[in-house]
Amino acid sequence: MKPFAIWVLAGCLGAAVFASEQIPKQDLSVDQIVEKNIASRGGLDAWRKVQTMIWSGHVDSANAPAADLPFVLAMKRPNKTRFEVTVFNQKSVRVFDGKQGWKLGPNGMGSATPRPYSIDEVSSARDEQVIDGLLIDHEAKGVSVTLEGTDQVGGRDAYRLAAKLPSGVTRHVWIDAQTFLDVKVDRQVRTPLGQTVVVETSYSDFRSVEGLQIPLKIESGAAASEKKDMLTIDKVSLNPPLDDGIFTRPASPQMRRKSVSIDADADASPALSGAGRPAP
DSSP states (O other), X not given: OOHHHHHHHHHHHHHHHHHHHHSOOTTOOHHHHHHHXXXXXXXXXXXXXXXXXXXXXXXXXXXXXXXXXXXXEEEETTTEEEEEEEETTEEEEEEEOSSOEEEEOOOTTSOXXXXXXXXXXHHHHHHOOTTTTTTTTTTTTTOEEEEEEXXXXXXXXXXXXXXXXXXXXXXXXXXXXXXXXXXXXXXXXXXXXXXXXXXXXXXXXXXEETXXXXXXXXXXXXXXXXXXXXXXXXXXXXXOOOOGGGGSOOOOGGGGGGSOOXXXXXXXXXXXXXXXXOOO
């Protein structure tokens, strides 16, 4: 065989091998994909041991009055959350105790009164699976999962799974076909004008935190919009002590002295593995 033909053949073989590495295996069942996803994220037993978690970092949003707004997100099983973001030295708070939710944000007069979640906000909050997401222990959570197909996400092949929640809502979860990490999830939300829009959340910059793979960059926004919100996590704390009081109705500014705040540095995890990331 002529040298030129040999090089052409070698190039074709190399391209074929590369292509085979990029194409997801079609013989994987949905159970196998979920199993690989859980293993890639650190394993079932490790996630089950996490009862509380705190993220702290900053948010960038086109709708925010300033850039790099500091935030703290506290989560506690089974479904409690408290999100605080500081805007011009004042805190805006969203709290959900598993059944009810409240939001507290400073108005133009520098004061605020806690407002209850709307019906749609309560429904959406109840559907969230805090700490470990939709796929881990999905059967125990009443979430049924099916495989719909594959898509390109960020230039890579990803399995598209449909997760039907106990509420009847279906969300899609995209799993990278090579790393088996979650790369995107979608959900439907209702706007104040009553319109239904699809919101997509993308995950990237996964780092190891005590053996668990956690995305440190989370981008979210309407699928049809180019404007996205970027949440960057700088510190992660696993199993810090969290009093149930921080998940109750937030206090008004007049009663703020009696309220319980989150200690973002409590029992902070060791340095996030990866170059260029400072220790918490």
